Amino acid sequence: xxxxxxxxxxxxxxxxxxxxxxxxxxxxxxxxxxxxxxxxxxxxxxxxxxxxxxxxxxxxxxxxxxxxxxxxxxxxxxxxxxxxxxxxxxxxxx
Amino acid sequence: xxxxxxxxxxxxxxxxxxxxxxxxxxxxxxxxxxxxxxxxxxxxxxxxxxxxxxxxxxxxxxxxxxxxxxxxxxxxxxxxxxxxxxxxxxxxxxxxxxxxxxxxxxxxxxxxxxxxxxxxxxxxxxxxxxxxxxxxxxxxxxxxxxxxxxxxxxxxxxxxxxxxxxxxxxxxxxxxxxxxxxxxxxxxxxxxxxxxxxxxxxxxxxxxxxxxxxxxxxxxxxxxxxx
Numbered sequence: 001x002x003x004x005x006x007x008x009x010x011x012x013x014x015x016x017x018x019x020x021x022x023x024x025x026x027x028x029x030x031x032x033x034x035x036x037x038x039x040x041x042x043x044x045x046x047x048x049x050x051x052x053x054x055x056x057x058x059x060x061x062x063x064x065x066x067x068x069x070x071x072x073x074x075x076x077x078x079x080x081x082x083x084x085x086x087x088x089x090x091x092x093x094x
Numbered sequence: 095x096x097x098x099x100x101x102x103x104x105x106x107x108x109x110x111x112x113x114x115x116x117x118x119x120x121x122x123x124x125x126x127x128x129x130x131x132x133x134x135x136x137x138x139x140x141x142x143x144x145x146x147x148x149x150x151x152x153x154x155x156x157x158x159x160x161x162x163x164x165x166x167x168x169x170x171x172x173x174x175x176x177x178x179x180x181x182x183x184x185x186x187x188x189x190x191x192x193x194x195x196x197x198x199x200x201x202x203x204x205x206x207x208x209x210x211x212x213x214x215x216x217x218x219x220x221x222x223x224x225x226x227x228x229x230x231x232x233x234x235x236x237x238x239x240x241x242x243x244x245x246x247x248x249x250x251x252x253x254x255x256x257x258x259x260x261x262x263x264x265x266x267x268x269x270x271x272x273x274x275x276x277x278x279x280x281x282x283x284x285x286x287x288x289x290x291x292x293x294x295x296x297x298x299x300x301x302x303x304x305x306x307x308x309x310x311x312x313x314x315x316x317x318x319x320x321x
Contacts (some may be wrong), residue, residue: 017116020115024108062136064130064131065139066135069159072221073163083174083306085307087287090308
């Protein structure tokens with residue numbers, strides 16, 4: 001594995017870890033439910049970053065398809081969970 | 095004023111968690127990887143009926159995952175519907191927005207069809223196509239169409255269940271006549287995947303648009319429709 005690929009992986013995966021931490025911090029610190037929901041979504045985006053970074057194997061090589069499929073699955077689950085949580089939040093406000 | 099929990103304990107804990115995550119990520123990408131699934135998956139792509147590795151993982155090697163994922167979408171929508179009926183929606187759009195929507199929605203549907211077809215050999219597939227259809231629904235809802243272009247409730251129920259139904263029935267049929275649950279025979283794999291993806295696309299699009307409405311469709315969809 002060349003140094004450039006490793007550099008890209010660490011940069012992208014590292015930003016993913018930073019996103020996870022930011023989301024986790026916001027989730028713990030802020031009380032409003034909507035902010036917590038956004039924080040969870042930011043965390044999820046960080047996890048997807050990390051998975052995509054793990055799948056990367058250089059610009060000329062096909063990426064590892066398994067983490068990519070996991071990310072696609074994860075996005076759909078995150079969207080449906082967010083929609084359900086928003087509906088719950090709306091009912092709570094009524 | 096410094097609150098010890100919020101300003102000291104949580105940041106320190108998060109930095110520790112971040113250090114641990116970063117360290118394990120570093121080890122994961124630099125260390126001796128051992129046998130990765132990528133090699134196995136890429137070696138079997140020619141047998142899977144499609145040439146896009148991601149689609150073959152999603153619809154063939156890990157088809158269970160995708161089936162359950164469609165079930166998650168359906169369950170989320172049922173949860174939203176059980177919380178009550180949708181609101182009254184937005185007011186009908188003025189002519190500029192209405193004209194833009196009238197132009198964009200057919201384009202989105204066309205791109206969804208393209209995405210669905212191209213998923214066999216390039217990035218794309220049922221989820222991307224379904225997301226485009228869902229976006230078309232959201233656009234219609236924002237422009238004041240009260241039901242986001244979705245059919246009446248009876249037909250909508252059939253539509254959102256279609257993906258899981260076709261997927262599960264294909265699996266069960268293959269279990270009875272073939273090699274096992276969702277183990278496609280080699281010659282038919284491409285067509286079975288295409289059938290499942292088409293049903294899944296329609297379902298995903300309808301589910302996303304219906305979830306955006308935020309409740310069960312209103313009993314009288316015609317009232318407030320911006321036609």
